Amino acid sequence: MRPLAVSLGDPAGIGPEIVAKSWALREVHGLSPFFAVGDVRAIEAVWDGPVVRISSPEHVADIFTDALPLIQVEDAGAIEPGAPSLPGARCSLDSLEMAAGLARSGAAAALVTGPVSKAQLYAIGFDHAGQTEFVAERCGVSPDNAVMLLAGPTLRTVPITTHVALRDVSDMLSIDLIVAKARATERGLTRNFGIARPRLAFAGFNPHAGEAGALGREEIELLLPAIEILRAEGIDVVGPLAADTMFHARARAGYDVALCLYHDQALIPLKTLHFDEGVNMTLGLPIVRTSPDHGTAFDIAGQDRADPGAMIAAIRLARSAADWRAQQA
Ligand SMILES: NC(=O)C1=CN([C@@H]2O[C@H](COP(=O)(O)OP(=O)(O)OC[C@H]3O[C@@H](n4cnc5c(N)ncnc54)[C@H](O)[C@@H]3O)[C@@H](O)[C@H]2O)C=CC1
Numbered sequence: 549m550r551p552l553a554v555s556l557g558d559p560a561g562i563g564p565e566i567v568a569k570s571w572a573l574r575e576v577h578g579l580s581p582f583f584a585v586g587d588v589r590a591i592e593a594v595w596d597g598p599v600v601r602i603s604s605p606e607h608v609a610d611i612f613t614d615a616l617p618l619i620q621v622e623d624a625g626a627i628e629p630g631a632p633s634l635p636g637a638r639c640s641l642d643s644l645e646m647a648a649g650l651a652r653s654g655a656a657a658a659l660v661t662g663p664v665s666k667a668q669l670y671a672i673g674f675d676h677a678g679q680t681e682f683v684a685e686r687c688g689v690s691p692d693n694a695v696m697l698l699a700g701p702t703l704r705t706v707p708i709t710t711h712v713a714l715r716d717v718s719d720m721l722s723i724d725l726i727v728a729k730a731r732a733t734e735r736g737l738t739r740n741f742g743i744a745r746p747r748l749a750f751a752g753f754n755p756h757a758g759e760a761g762a763l764g765r766e767e768i769e770l771l772l773p774a775i776e777i778l779r780a781e782g783i784d785v786v787g788p789l790a791a792d793t794m795f796h797a798r799a800r801a802g803y804d805v806a807l808c809l810y811h812d813q814a815l816i817p818l819k820t821l822h823f824d825e826g827v828n829m830t831l832g833l834p835i836v837r838t839s840p841d842h843g844t845a846f847d848i849a850g851q852d853r854a855d856p857g858a859m860i861a862a863i864r865l866a867r868s869a870a871d872w873r874a875q876q877a
Pocket residue numbers: 562566661662663664665666667668679828839840841842843844845846847848853854855856857858
C-alpha cells in the first residue's frame with residue numbers, strides 16, 4: 549500500500565505537533581502508513597517520540613510501526629514554536645511543494661497538508677489565495693475547477709469563492725463560476741466519497757435568499773440560472789435556500805453538500821459543528837488532497853495543547869478517498 553505524504557505546515561505552528569500526535573495514535577485510529585515532509589527540528593522542538601529520516605516513500609513500510617518516517621526539508625531557520633518567521637514560511641512552502649510532487653508522481657497515495665500561515669506565505673511572495681489554489685496549479689487544474697470542500701461527520705460545505713475580501717464577492721460571482729464549482733463538487737463527491745447521486749443545496753447570497761429580489765438580485769440573476777443549467781444536466785440540486793435556516797439538523801438531512809457563496813458562509817457552520825474533526829479537501833484534482841480545517845494556532849504552539857483530531861480525520865479521509873478512487877478505476 550502506497551503511503552500518504554503529510555506536509556508539516558508552518559514549523560512554528562501546531563502542524564508538527566498534530567502530525568506527531570497522529571502517528572502516536574496510529575493504532576487507536578487505525579491510520580494507514582504515512583510520512584511527514586518538513587524540517588525534523590520542528591517536530592523535535594515539541595515532541596520526544598521516535599522520528600526516522602527517509603530518502604524515499606518506499607522506506608515507509610519498514611519504519612512506520614516503530615517511528616514516524618520523515619523526508620527532511622532543510623533550512624527553516626531558527627525554529628521557535630509560536631514565533632513564525634520568513635524562513636519558516638519558505639520551509640512550509642518547500643514542504644508543500646515536495647509533498648505535492650510526491651503525490652502527483654504517484655510515489656504517495658495522497659497529499660495531506662499541515663496548516664500554513666497565509667500572511668507569512670504572502671510575505672514571501674506566495675501569489676496564490678491558499679494551498680488549494682497552489683496545489684490545483686501544480687496539478688494543471690484552473691482555480692475555477694478546483695473546489696474547497698469542508699467535511700465533517702454531519703455536514704459538508706463548499707465556499708464557491710475562497711480567500712477574498714467580502715466586499716469583492718458579489719463581483720466575483722458568475723453563472724459560469726457557480727456552474728463549474730457545482731459540477732466539480734458533484735463529481736468529487738462521487739469520486740472521493742462514493743456517493744452515487746450527490747444532492748446539492750445552494751445557499752442564498754442575501755438575507756432570506758433575496759426575498760424575491762427585494763433584498764438583492766444575486767439569487768435571481770446568478771443562482772437560479774445556474775441551477776437551471778445544472779438540473780438540465782441531471783444534477784440533483786435545490787435552492788437557493790435561506791442560508792440562516794439550512795444548517796440545522798433536520799435541514800442537513802436533505803442534502804449531501806451545501807454550496808455557499810463565500811468563505812465564512814461555508815466555514816462557520818462547519819467549524820461550529822465539527823471544529824475538532826473537520827477536514828478541508830480539494831475536489832477536482834487528479835490527486836487526493838486533504839488538510840485539517842483549522843489553522844496554525846500560533847497561540848498554543850509548543851504547549852502540548854493541540855488537538856490532533858482534525859489531522860487524524862484528514863489522514864483517514866485521504867486514505868478512504870484514495871481507496872474509493874482505486875475501486876472506481
Ligand atoms: N489548513 C490551513 O492551512 C489553514 C491555515 N489557516 C491559517 O492559520 C493562521 C491562523 O488562523 P486563525 O484564524 O487564528 O485560526 P486557527 O485555526 O489557527 O486558530 C483559531 C483558534 O483555535 C485554536 N485551535 C486551532 N486548532 C486547534 C487544535 N488543533 N487544537 C486546539 N486548539 C486549536 C487556536 O489556538 C485559536 O485559539 C492564519 O494565518 C490562516 O491563514 C487557517 C485555516 C486553515
